[in-house]
Amino acid sequence: MPPQSGASVEKPKPGSDVGKLFTWEEIGLHSGKGNSKEDKWLVISKKVYDISHFHRLHPGGPRVISHYAGQDATDAFSAFHKDGDLVRKYLHSLLIGELAPDQPSCEPTKNEMLTNDFQELHATVKKMGLLKSSYPFFIFMFLHAFVLDIAAWLTIWYFGKSWVPFLAAVGLFTIAQIQYGFLQHDLGHISVFEKPKWNRLAHFFVMGVLKGGPASQWNHMHNQHHAKPNCFLKDPDLNMHPFLFSLGKKLSVELGKKKKKYMPYQHQHKYFSLLAPLTFAIYVQVIIFRYTIQRKKWLELAFILIFNVRACLMYVPLMGFKSLMGFYSLARLLESTWFLWVSQMNHIPMNIDYDQNLDWVSTQLTATCNVDQSWFNDWYTGHLNFQIEHHLFPTMPRHNYWKVAPLVKSLCAKHGVKYQCKSLFTAFADILRSLKASGECWQDAYLHG
Structure with missing residues (x-):
């Protein structure tokens, strides 16, 4: 007989076949x-x-x-x-x-029929080979980012450091860093190589030497995001709430009723475009060293230092240290802007709440939406325009998202789960619209709650 609710039960010993x-x-x-x-x-x-x-x-x-x-x-x-x-x-x-x-x-609390159907879909996806990657695809993605990285240096080397080549080089370096970022994202999700060990080693290298960050920190943060997306206190991507932004209508009302005001949230849709990328760029650079030192990740710290030494050796002889600092700071600000708009267009406009312990499909679909497919959107977002498919199948190589999308749509239609897909510009505008709505909810609760 199963134990009665609330009854005192002797805790079983893990690993013993007790048949409890x-x-x-x-x-x-x-x-x-x-x-x-x-x-x-x-x-x-x-x-x-x-x-x-x-x-x-x-x-x-x-x-x-x-x-x-x-x-x-x-x-x-x-x-x-x-x-x-x-x-x-x-x-x-x-x-x-x-x-x-x-x-x-x-x-x-969960939809058992939806859960069973999704588990069948997951088995079908595996049989179709959609969890297997195409090495030529990822080789191309690496090489095109690497070429852009070298092109940034060649631009300064050949044309000098006047404003036009300087800004052109910043643009090329930024694009390379973004594309390296998408590649490390693939490696972090174990979606490039068949063996997890090779993904982890490549992730360690790309994140450390090519991007200057700790792979273990990314894994620690990003896995939580995928496990419980848009769940306050569980998704680290909501850490800016409530210090800079009031996110989600329910949490905004709660914040307002508590009379908490760290920022003028009724204007957050106006200051998001500048403050969010600037704060994020500074935060990332600070947290990188804080994380590696506090957790004694000395090998990762060494790889981060290699990245910085590499940048100095490549650019200081051409433009001097001060110009390099300006070059690097501007590139990181542009990269943060690009990253935030791409990553948040699928999440901020969606439901943000405490963990409701929904089934896997509902958890991901209430927190994510898609953006229309096109060759530009795929490249510009690192295929994160297929955010729904990516969240449902996080180890799936991104070049297969479009193949599984019709199957996911059918599953959602069968069970009445909303599958949202919008244009790129609508997705960007929805970030500001949702911030404005949340800010108004906070202000109303703050003044009248």
């Missing part, structure tokens, strides 16, 4: 909240695992797995792990039991 049966209500008591912050269970394919100690050793970071404590992590597990069968072998030592026969396959 649990209800969803019992599992929910082990969510790592309240007085039991280190007491964490989760469910994968109806099996119950105790991750109370393992979460600190989790290769993807302790927080991403902890965000599913007390919940069903089946689809998240399948989405993040290319070789699920191999990883499951290591799960046995954490096994403490399974769901009771009378329990639904997923939590009552």
Whole structure:
């Protein structure tokens, strides 16, 4: 018999085949909240695992797995792990039991039929080979970014450092950095090479030597974003709330009722375009060194220093150190502007709330939208115009998004889940429109709440 809700139950020993049966209500008591912050269970394919100690050793970071404590992590597990069968072998030592026969396959808060259909779709996608990458595609993406990187240096070397070649070189360097950024994003999602180890090594190199950042920090932050997108307190991409921006109508009302005012949020749609990229550019440069030093990531710090030494050796002899600082600062500001508009056009206009523990498909679809496909949009956004497909299948190589999109649309239509797709300019405008609406909600709650 499954344990009764709220009853005192002897905690099973992980790894022992005790045959314990649990209800969803019992599992929910082990969510790592309240007085039991280190007491964490989760469910994968109806099996119950105790991750109370393992979460600190989790290769993807302790927080991403902890965000599913007390919940069903089946689809998240399948989405993040290319070789699920191999990883499951290591799960046995954490096994403490399974769901009771009378329990639904997923939590009552979730759409069981949608979940089952998505799991069938995931199996179909795997059989179709859509999780396998095209090496020529990624070789081209690397080479075109590398050529732009070299072209930036050649422009200064040949034409000098007057304003026209200076700005042209800044533009070329910025584009190269953005395209390197999209490539490291692919590698971080284990979507380029078949073996995770090769992805991690290449990610380490591209992120460190070519971009000057720590790969482990990106993994730590970005995996959380994918696990719980637009979920306040779980998605690190919402860290600017509430210090710079008031995001989402519900959170804005809550902020207003608490009479908190860090910024004039009613004007946030006006200052977003300048303040967000400037703050982000400075924040990234500061946090890079803070993260690597605090966490003693000395090898990553060495690679970051190699990036900076490389830049100095390439450009200081041509333009001097002060000009290089201006060159680098302007390029990083332009890169931050590009990145923020591309990354936020799919998220800020969508629902932002606390974790509602929805099924995997609903979690991703309420937090993401797509932008129309075109060769320019694909290149300009690093194929993140297919944000829905990317979030549903994070390990899928980006050149296959367009192939799976019709199948995802059919799934959404069958279950009445809204699948949003818009033009690039509409997506950009929606960022400002949503910020304005959120700011007005905050102001109304602040004045009258």
